[in-house]
Amino acid sequence: MRHRLMLYSCVLLALISFKSQAETIEVVTEDSLYAYLRDEKLVGPGIRIASETLKQAGLSDHHMALYPWARAYEMALHEPNVLIFPLDRTPAREQLFKWVGEIHRSTSRLYKLRGGERITVGSLEEAKQYSIGVVRNDAKQVYLQGRGFSRLVVSANNHDNFQKLLNRQVQLVPMPENTARLMSQDAQVDFEALEEVYALDEQPHRVYLAFSLSTPDETVAKAQRAFEALKASGEVARIMKEER
Structure with missing residues (x-):
C-alpha cells in the first residue's frame, strides 16, 4: 500500500510538472x-x-x-x-x-520642445532642476530615481508621456532617437520640433x-x-x- 501511494505521488508530480511546462x-x-x-x-x-x-x-x-x-x-x-x-x-x-x-542596443536622449523655454543640460546633475516625463516601471524611471531625481512625472506609456511634453506638462522626456521619431510620427508632429539637450550615455539600453x-x-x-x-x-x- 505504501509503495502504491508513493507511485501515485510520483505520477501526480510528473503530471503537474508536465502541465506546468506545457502551459501557454x-x-x-x-x-x-x-x-x-x-x-x-x-x-x-x-x-x-x-x-x-x-x-x-x-x-x-x-x-x-x-x-x-x-x-x-x-x-x-x-x-x-x-x-x-x-x-x-x-x-x-x-x-x-x-x-x-x-x-x-541604444542610447536615450533628453528631448525638449524646440523654440520653447531655454533649457541647458551639461551634466546629469544639471537635469535634476527640470520636470522629466517617464513611463511607470521603465528602466529610465528606475535609473533617474536612483540618482536622486525628484521632479519625475510618471505616465502609463510612451504615448501619454510624449503628449505631456507636447502639452508642456513636462520640460523633458528621455527616449532613444528611434522611439522619439516614432512618437513624433504617431502624434503627427515633425521630429524637428524636438531638440536633444543631453545624451544619457551613462545608461545604454x-x-x-x-x-x-x-x-x-x-x-x-x-x-x-x-x-x-x-x-x-x-x-x-x-x-x-x-x-x-
Missing part, C-alpha cells in the same frame, strides 16, 4: 517601435523576433498581446510562463527575470527578450538556444534594421 506562453509587450498594431494585426520587429524564437524552440503554444508597460511588467514579474520585451537588462533587474537574448522567473528552466533553455541560433545567422540584426 504569454508574450507581453507595449506599443512601441518593437511592436504595434497595423490593420488590427500585431506586428513589428520585436514580434517577429519573439515569434521566430518560439517557433524554432518548439514552443508553438503562445499568445501575444499589447499592454500598458506597467501591466506587462507586473505580469512578467509575478506570473509563470510570461515572455516580455523590450526589457532593459539592468543590474537591478538581473535576478528578477530569466534572460533569453539581446535584440537591440540593452534591450532583451526575457522570461518571468517562475518559468521552467527547460522552457527558457530552449528559447535561449533558438535565439542564439537566430542571432548567429544574422536574422535578428536584419529584422531590427527594417523600418516601420
Whole structure:
C-alpha cells in the first residue's frame, strides 16, 4: 500500500510538472517601435523576433498581446510562463527575470520642445532642476530615481508621456532617437520640433527578450538556444534594421 501511494505521488508530480511546462506562453509587450498594431494585426520587429524564437524552440503554444508597460511588467514579474520585451537588462533587474537574448542596443536622449523655454543640460546633475516625463516601471524611471531625481512625472506609456511634453506638462522626456521619431510620427508632429539637450550615455539600453522567473528552466533553455541560433545567422540584426 505504501509503495502504491508513493507511485501515485510520483505520477501526480510528473503530471503537474508536465502541465506546468506545457502551459501557454504569454508574450507581453507595449506599443512601441518593437511592436504595434497595423490593420488590427500585431506586428513589428520585436514580434517577429519573439515569434521566430518560439517557433524554432518548439514552443508553438503562445499568445501575444499589447499592454500598458506597467501591466506587462507586473505580469512578467509575478506570473509563470510570461515572455516580455523590450526589457532593459539592468543590474537591478538581473535576478528578477530569466534572460533569453539581446535584440537591440541604444542610447536615450533628453528631448525638449524646440523654440520653447531655454533649457541647458551639461551634466546629469544639471537635469535634476527640470520636470522629466517617464513611463511607470521603465528602466529610465528606475535609473533617474536612483540618482536622486525628484521632479519625475510618471505616465502609463510612451504615448501619454510624449503628449505631456507636447502639452508642456513636462520640460523633458528621455527616449532613444528611434522611439522619439516614432512618437513624433504617431502624434503627427515633425521630429524637428524636438531638440536633444543631453545624451544619457551613462545608461545604454540593452534591450532583451526575457522570461518571468517562475518559468521552467527547460522552457527558457530552449528559447535561449533558438535565439542564439537566430542571432548567429544574422536574422535578428536584419529584422531590427527594417523600418516601420
